[in-house]
Amino acid sequence: MSSSESEGPQDLPVLDRPAEGIPAVVDTPQALAEAVRRLAEGTGPVAVDAERAQGFRYSSKSYLFQMRRDGSGTHIIDPVAFEDAAGVPQLQSLQEAIGDAEWIIHAATQDLPCLVQAGLVPRRIFDTELAGRLLGLPRVGLGAMLEQFFQVRLLKEHSAADWSRRPLPEEWVNYAALDVELLVELREKLARELEAAGKLEWAEQEFAWLAEHCTDDVAPRKERWRRVHGLHQVRSQVGMAVVKELWTTRDELAARLDKAPGRLVQDAAISELAVLAGTTKPAHVPTKEELRGVNGFKRRTAKQYENNWIQALERVTALTSRELPALRMSPDGPPAPRSWERRHPEAFARWNRVRPATQQLAEKLGMPPENLISPDTLRRITFEPPAFTTEAVDARLEELGARPWQREIVVPVLVELFPEQ
Structure with missing residues (x-):
């Protein structure tokens, strides 16, 4: 690590090189077989990250996978080197080696699509960014969390690099390896924080939902x-x-x-x-x-x-x-709440009771309101609520994808506030 002379977080030492050195890029069948063997023999969860070439390529696929596991070290895998004629990476052996392990991913919703696209599907997940949100941390970027929990800085100078470039510069490989260097240790610290805050079960439900739905077909965006x-x-x-x-x-x-x-x-x-x-x-x-x-x-x-x-x-x-296309797109579901006052006054009145209440509740629980209940879910159930009973509201929230822990907290509030006062 090297030190910085600036003030504030800049005073922290920089995590500038993996403890075990810069790993070689896995881009041959022999190197892949060795990486698979070592990952399979490792223990505990697997830290996983992916690099795309957003801003450079049309494709949303990953051009690099980083994986680290206790006892196996860090592996930098080039999926492009293993693509078949259709452009699909052939990484079945890798999936078999780590498929049963818990995958630690920072901001899983960003990386899961390209992992699944490459045939890498987790059964269990721990999302460090989502854990930070549930804990109400002021900053949940990986760099900010490493500063808070490990007092080191993680440089992000290559975050917007063209990862489709070949060969990859050594400094880029170094950067990629550092993204998973402390992810296993960060997971342990966050799990302890979640348990101490009484939120571990909430997080586990969120992580299970991510794993269960990561292979769902995503409806294409309209227009x-x-x-x-x-x-x-x-x-x-x-x-x-x-x-x-x-x-x-x-x-x-x-x-x-x-x-x-x-x-x-x-x-x-x-x-x-x-x-x-x-x-x-x-x-x-x-x-x-x-x-x-x-x-x-x-x-x-x-x-x-x-x-x-x-x-x-x-x-x-x-x-x-x-x-000619319309000036405005027809809304998917209810219109935006700002338009309810004139055409849907009862729904507007409900919204003005429900939204502040859920925001205050989220603040009391120490998390962003969108993690307590998604804005779209709140909009839909407020605009057209079911019968004003606990059972009906709970069933509708479940239908909209709310997790059990969310429903347990939110349903009593909605049932109380839905009827006109």
């Missing part, structure tokens, strides 16, 4: 193009059509090229061009000249595909008024 940054500035249906066609064109190109969409043309450029559609009345489809006037479309990569963007605009021109 993903509406997530474009700056969409709120677009005020016409023609402008919305411009966003939709440009986004769709960009997404198809990005998928084919395996590039992050923002590396072709940024969201800001799409929304800026779409805004131009509504600056005059009636709204108009932006011209080729207007496209060329937007800075984002002047970038080298964007200009390379200029014909694709122009063709997208031409498709908008051919749309009838009935084919």
Whole structure:
């Protein structure tokens, strides 16, 4: 470890190298067999982490897995080296070696999809970030938690690196190994804190739910193009059509090229061009000249595909008024509570009783309100509650995915506050 001369957390020593040295990358069948053997012979839980290439690649797959277990050391596994013709890593032996162990993952919901995609499915999980949330820790990033519990700093200079790069620089491998260096020890400290706070059973229910549902099919997001940054500035249906066609064109190109969409043309450029559609009345489809006037479309990569963007605009021109997308997407479930006051006054009154009460309860329990009950669950059950009985409310919360510990705490509050006062 090396020391820093700055004040505050910067005074802490830096965790800058694994205790056992930088491990070699596992990228051959022989190296994988040895890693599998050592992991299988290790004891206790397995620390697991994954690195993707977000911001560089279209794919959400992992380009590196880090695993550490007592008695086996740290293993840096390159899943790309073991992909079959369909691009699926063949890591069955690894799954068999660690499948029955508890997997320690920091922010499991981020890494589980790419682990499952590679055929690595945990049966038991301990999520250190979620444990920190249940404990009400002020900061739950891995670096912040290592500072709090081990008084060391973890540098994050390669967190946004292009992990699809090969060969991987040694300093990147060093960084990756450090992400699991203290994860087993952190799990033990957090488990003791949870038990002391009377929250260990709550955490275990949360972890069991994550493991049980990690292979569930995820319904595709509706109208993903509406997530474009700056969409709120677009005020016409023609402008919305411009966003939709440009986004769709960009997404198809990005998928084919395996590039992050923002590396072709940024969201800001799409929304800026779409805004131009509504600056005059009636709204108009932006011209080729207007496209060329937007800075984002002047970038080298964007200009390379200029014909694709122009063709997208031409498709908008051919749309009838009935084919134009709506200004706003139909909500999935109840509308946002801010819109209830005029059209759904009774639901609005319930919301104004229930939401503050659950927030105060979460504060009393020392955790974020969203960990006591998810905002979507609270919105749905408040907008259209079942019969105002303990049994009915409990059943509805269970149907919405609330865990037993959450229902035990929240149901009495909802039953008391739901009826009109």
